Amino acid sequence: MIDIVIADEKFDDWQALLSLLQDAFAYMEARIDPPSSLRLLNTETIIDKAREETLLLAWEGSRLVGCCFLKDMNEKIYLGKLATDPQIQKSGVGGLLVEFAKTVAKSRNKKIIELQSRVELTEVHDFFRRHGFHQTGTTAHKGYDRPTSITMQLEL
Secondary structure (H helix, E strand, O other), X not given: OEEEEEOOOOOOOHHHHHHHHXXXXXXXXXXXXXXXXXXXXXXXXXXXXXXXXEEEEEEEOOEEEEEEEEEEEOOEEEEEEEEEOHHHOOOOHHXXXXXXXXXXXXXXXXXEEEEEEEOOOHHHHHHHHHOOOEEEEXXXXXXXXXXXXXXXXXXX
């Protein structure tokens, strides 16, 4: 049984969260250019991020198996750093996090959930399309003359 919750002030296992993110995103390092911003995260920056954004956590019993961050942005919410434990990827945890994010967004009267995904990660694009997202644009990281990310949105 997977439980999705909004992290509260009692959550303090920041190292477990960082490890989950690093493990879940490790496969993409050899595939994406420029490197992931995840390499800039540490326990302190994750704590700061969780103070500024809403952190969703997925638990299987007492084991942390997934997460994502939600950032309020006017009429929309930005969904970032969605991650699931590689041992249980494709088990539905990511979908449960997306569904919970939809609930949070609706409760805050948001009209759109937005995210960005690296252009190389077509399986990630497919995952979000299955959950109702569609591509709305592309962006390029500083110093790149080609798109490096796609923007996807879900209208609520």
